[in-house]
Amino acid sequence: MTGRFWFLGGTVDVKLAGHATEGRAAQLEFHDAEHQSPPLHVHTHEDELWAVLDGEITFFVGDEQYDLSAGEVAFGPRGVPHSYVVRSPTSRMLVTFAPAGIEEWFTRNGTPVATAAELPPPFDLDAAITTAGEYGLKVVGPPPVRTPRxxxxxxxxxxxxxxxxxxxxxxxxxxxxxxxxxxxxxxxxxxxxxxxxxxxxxxxxxxxxxxxxxxxxxxxxxxxxxxxxxxxxxxxxxxxxxxxxxxxxxxxxxxxxxxxxxxxxxxxxxxxxxxxxxxxxxxxxxxxxxxxxxxxxxxxx
CATH class of the missing domain: 2.30.110.10 (Electron Transport, Fmn-binding Protein; Chain A)
Incomplete structure (x- = not known):
């Protein structure tokens, strides 16, 4: 399934679904507001490549912390706890998952965006966490806090x-x-x-x-x-x-x-x-x- 979905307070655009790549990869574009940060989590099936398109985002990968801005990338290997926090008023990032499959979890738990002007609906994080295991995704901690530098x-x-x-x-x-x-x-x-x-x-x-x-x-x-x-x-x-x-x-x-x-x-x-x-x-x-x-x-x- 492609299209734009509300997810965790922001939106996710499925740019490239797994069926178009024979399961090799999927690409999703995330639009998030300042302070947006998912729980610390681990993917067991896929690696991730994050490319910041607009704004400033801090990525947490294992024990490392990377402050990135537009045009910069970071890599999240499978099996390593990771998350991110948005530091600018708004942000856009393109995430490549390889192999594909996890995009189905996002669309399953998201709500289709009807119009650009609508407000985000409530997000059921508990339900999303409950289904995460079916896609090899495990929550291992709360949203991380960026260490000041x-x-x-x-x-x-x-x-x-x-x-x-x-x-x-x-x-x-x-x-x-x-x-x-x-x-x-x-x-x-x-x-x-x-x-x-x-x-x-x-x-x-x-x-x-x-x-x-x-x-x-x-x-x-x-x-x-x-x-x-x-x-x-x-x-x-x-x-x-x-x-x-x-x-x-x-x-x-x-x-x-x-x-x-x-x-x-x-x-x-x-x-x-x-x-x-x-x-x-x-x-x-x-x-x-x-x-x-x-x-x-x-x-x-």
């Missing part, structure tokens, strides 16, 4: 030092666990971990930071989240210019140069064209936000 937000200009340290460590952990990628508000940004030697302490300190490029040089902006004072790492590289940069899975030794005058103006303008937020920082503080250029002297994988 450091990358969900940027610390405010009034954040306490201990809050900044916790945020710093959280970003480092996410960066290293994901091959140099960070999600949340930094999704799609070029992120690096900068390790400098303390100007006074002589101890190494690591700072997550967005980087830019000027030819072969790597540019870091000492904005300090728009605070009135320069960040500690800036004082460190002024005293000890040799630093370490982690970019992706590569570790670089680089030498810092603090740009000045026309060069600093050119580079800052170049960066602001990509990230206008730095111009807003500059408007609200008296200090000139430094632009530090790093030249790579050694590469290590």
């Amino acid at each position: 450091a990358s969900d937000a940027v610390p405010s200009g009034t954040a306490a030092p201990e809050e900044l340290r916790a945020w710093n460590l959280g970003i480092q952990a996410e960066f290293r666990a994901n091959g140099g990628q960070v999600g949340g508000v930094f999704k799609g940004a070029d992120m690096a971990l900068l390790t400098t030697t303390g100007a006074k302490s002589g101890k190494d300190t690591t700072t997550p930071i967005t980087y830019f490029r000027d030819g072969e040089r790597i540019l870091l902006i000492a904005s300090n989240f728009g605070r009135a004072k320069h960040p500690a790492w800036f004082h460190n590289v002024r005293a000890n210019p040799l630093a370490t940069l982690e970019i992706g899975t590569e570790t670089l030794t680089a030498r810092a140069t603090i740009t000045e005058g026309d060069e600093r103006h050119r580079l800052f303008t170049q960066v602001v064209a990509q990230q206008p937020g730095y111009a807003e920082y500059q408007k609200h503080i008296d200090r000139v936000i430094p632009v530090v250029a790093f030249e790579v002297v050694e590469r290590r994988s």
Whole structure:
């Protein structure tokens, strides 16, 4: 059976039923609202491939949590507990099940959509769970709760030092666990971990930071989240210019140069064209936000 059905507060479109593929696969398109989250469950007959078409959805697969947005995909193998939660006001995702068969459970427990304007009818979750076993589907827990990540937000200009340290460590952990990628508000940004030697302490300190490029040089902006004072790492590289940069899975030794005058103006303008937020920082503080250029002297994988 094809068509659109109300299911668990959202709608499900059967785009490709198993009879059209000789049972090899089925495709369903899910339209869900914010906070929609099915119980944690296991499929014993089929694997799933989730493709987010619109919105933001967090997928839970075993012990892993994936924050995805439009154009990204995740895989849910059979036998592994999984679920999802919608984080945007609305969402659309295309789910491929292989082999087919589970689409019959959705249509059996859903209610056909008569008009686009109608409100969703009550959904009998207990009845759906009762029939799930016939399709190799088992509910193993309540809807999961997304674990907040450091990358969900940027610390405010009034954040306490201990809050900044916790945020710093959280970003480092996410960066290293994901091959140099960070999600949340930094999704799609070029992120690096900068390790400098303390100007006074002589101890190494690591700072997550967005980087830019000027030819072969790597540019870091000492904005300090728009605070009135320069960040500690800036004082460190002024005293000890040799630093370490982690970019992706590569570790670089680089030498810092603090740009000045026309060069600093050119580079800052170049960066602001990509990230206008730095111009807003500059408007609200008296200090000139430094632009530090790093030249790579050694590469290590």
